[in-house]
Amino acid sequence: MPEFLKLMPPDEATKMFFDHIPPARPRTENIPTVQALGRVLAGPIVAPETLPAFSRSTVDGFAVRAPDTFGASDALPIYLDLVGEVPMGAKPGFSIEPNHAAIIHTGGMLPEGADAVVMMEYTQMARANEVELMRAAAVGENIIKAGEDVLEGQEVLAGGTRLRPAQIGGLLALGITEVTVSIPPRFGILSSGDEVIPPEQRPKIGQVRDTNSYSLSALIEQNGGQAVRYGISPDNPEALRSMVEKALAENDAVVITAGSSASTRDLTSKIINELGKPGVLVHGVNVRPGKPTILGVCDGKPTIGLPGNPVSALVIAGLFVRPVVRYLAGMPAGEPRAFVPARLSLNVSTPDGRESWVPVRLIAGENGYAAEPIFFKSNLIFTLATADGLIKIPAAANGLAAGEDVRVYLI
C-alpha cells in the first residue's frame, strides 16, 4: 500500500495544506444590509457618523443639572421648577437653567444644560410647576452621551466578519443600508465510481445512490460557500481527468468524493498531480474515520479527495473542507468552537493510536447529558444522520472509558 507509507497527523496535514493555499482574495459584491445575514464583510466597516448623535435619556424621568439634586432623599426632598417636557423625536425648545427640571422620556434628547436624569419613581409633582426629587443623580446618570456608542471614523466591524443579527442592526443604526461582502467561494464537486448512480434513479443490484456530493454541498453552503455539482464520473482515468480539469477551471476549489478503493484513490491522486502544481500534498491522514484523504493544491486551487464512505466523507469535510470554505470566503482562522459537555456512557476503544472522531447521541439526564457512542462502520449512511455530534479521541489515548467527560461538537 505505497500511498499509506506515511500517514500524517491531522494538525500537520492542515498546516501543510494551508501553507500551500495562496492568500484568499474573494470576489465581492454590494448587497442590501437587510439581506446580508450570514454573509462575510469584504473589508472593515468604519462608522460614517457618531452614534448616538445626541445625548439621550435611558429612563423616564426628569432632566436636571446634577449638582441641583445633591443631597436629595426621602426625608429631605429637593424641589425644582418644571420648565417643560422634552418631545420625542425632536429638539427640546428650551434649556435647563440652575434649579430647573424637565419631563423626559426614554430615548428623549437631553436638553442643553442638563447632565443627568432622575428616574420617575423617585419623584412626585409637588405643585403644577414644581417637581419633588427624593433621590440625587450623579453627573451622567441615566443618560447615554453623544458618541458613547460609536464615534465617526471608528472601525466598528472587522473585514471577514460573518454577519449576525446584532451586526445587521448595528450597520443599519449607522445608516449603512448596503454592504460589500465576499461572493461565496465556488466549490466544484465530483463523485466517481462505476457503481454510483444519481439519487433519483432506482439502483440495480450492485449499485448505490450518490449521497456524498449532496451532503457535502449542504456542508459547504452551511459554511458560506457555493457548491457546484459536476455529477458522477465512471472509474475511468480520461473521464475523471476531464471532469476535474473542467471543475478546476470553473471554481475556486474542487472536492472529489472518490470511491474508496485503493485504485480509485491512486487515480484521484495521479490526476491531482497532473492538473497543477504542487499537486498532492498529503495522501493519507492519521485519523479515523477518513484515513484515505487526499489534500492537494492545483495552481493555487485547493483540491481535496474525500474518502467514499459517507461517515468518513463528512468527518473529513468537517476537518478540511470547512476551514477551506471559510478561508476562501475571507473569514479569519481560529474561531471558537462551541460544544456540549457530556459524560461518555460506554467505553470506546481506539487501540491503534490514531485520532478518532466518534459519533454520539446526547441523552439528557438529571446531571447533564450522557454521550452514547454510536458504534459505526463508516459505510453506514444513517450513523451520522442519527447522531447529535462527534467526540474526538486524541491519538495519544487508547480510547476513553465510560464515565469520562467528553466534549460533543454538534453536527
Next chain:
Amino acid sequence: MPEFLKLMPPDEATKMFFDHIPPARPRTENIPTVQALGRVLAGPIVAPETLPAFSRSTVDGFAVRAPDTFGASDALPIYLDLVGEVPMGAKPGFSIEPNHAAIIHTGGMLPEGADAVVMMEYTQMARANEVELMRAAAVGENIIKAGEDVLEGQEVLAGGTRLRPAQIGGLLALGITEVTVSIPPRFGILSSGDEVIPPEQRPKIGQVRDTNSYSLSALIEQNGGQAVRYGISPDNPEALRSMVEKALAENDAVVITAGSSASTRDLTSKIINELGKPGVLVHGVNVRPGKPTILGVCDGKPTIGLPGNPVSALVIAGLFVRPVVRYLAGMPAGEPRAFVPARLSLNVSTPDGRESWVPVRLIAGENGYAAEPIFFKSNLIFTLATADGLIKIPAAANGLAAGEDVRVYLI
C-alpha cells in the same frame, strides 16, 4: 410603577407563556430534498427500501467463505482458488464455493456463498489462479450486510428534525428526492416610537434609526421563521392598535419592539389585552437586561412586546422569541445548547438578585479562552455587535468573580 409589581423569573415566564400557546400545526409544503437544508420535517420519514440493498465489501480484498480461512497466518498461509473479480456496480456472475475466492473492491457486491472479505494487504497471488491468505477472516468481517444501515419500514428521521447535511445525504440514499417540510412560521414585526425613523433616512436631531426590527428579523430567519416587517408606528394608540391588529391577522405570531418608556409599554400591553384572549400573561421579567418584557397570547397567537433597547431586545428575543419560532416551526423543545467554556477575566457584580446576561468577548490564551465582560448600557447598539457571546449569571448569585469558569453561548 404598577406594571412591575410582579417581576416573573424567566423560567416561570417561559412556562406561563408556552402553557397558553396552542399545539403547533405548521402549514407544510413539498420541496426537493437537495434544497431542504435547515428546513423542518413535517412528519417522520419511514425508509421506503432497505439499505444497503445488497451485502457489500468495505475494503479491497478477496471475498471468501470465512471457515476456509481459519488458521491462516504468515507462517502458515492458506491457498484458495481464484474464481473471478466482482465487477463494480453489477451483480457478480459467479458464486463462491468452498475453497474459492474472488477479487472484490470496496463497495463491490458480495458474491453468493461468500460471508467475509480478507484485506488485500494480507494476501498475495501465489499462482495465476490461486491466492495466498496470511490472515483469517471471521464471518461478517469487512462486509456490510444488506439492511445493516436501514430496514424498509424503519423510521429513520423524526418529524420536527431540522435537516442537516448528513440527513440530506441519508434521505437521498433512500431515493427520497422530495420531502414534506413545515412552511416557516410568519412573524409580524412592528416598531413604535415617535422618534424612530427607517434606517435609510438621515435622523434629524432627536431621532434614531429603527434597528431592532431588522436584527430581530435576522434572528427569526436564523431560527427557521419568516419575518414580515410592518414598519414604524407613531406613539399613538389608534395607529399602533390597527397595525398590531393587521399583523395578528396576517401572521402566526407578532413581535412589537416598542419604545422603552413606561407609557409605550402600557400602551402595548393595553392593545395586546384588547386584541385577543387571554392577552398579556407576563408583564415584567426578572432578568437583566430586558425587565420590561411583555409576553402574551392573542386568540392562540403568541404576541411579544420587546424592550426598545437594542441589547435588551436581542437578549430577550433569544430567551423568548427563538423558542417560539422553533415551536411554531414544529421543532421539539429542549435541544442541547453548545457553549465555549472560558475563564472570566473581570469581576461582574449583579447585586439585585436578578438573572443577568452579560455580553463578553472571547480572548484566546494558552490555557483556553478568557471571557472579557463588556460593561454595557443596554442602549448601546454595538455592545452585542462586538461581543462573541453571552454569559448567564443566575439570580441567586450576586455576580461572578474574575477567574471563575463560565459558559459562553455564542451569538
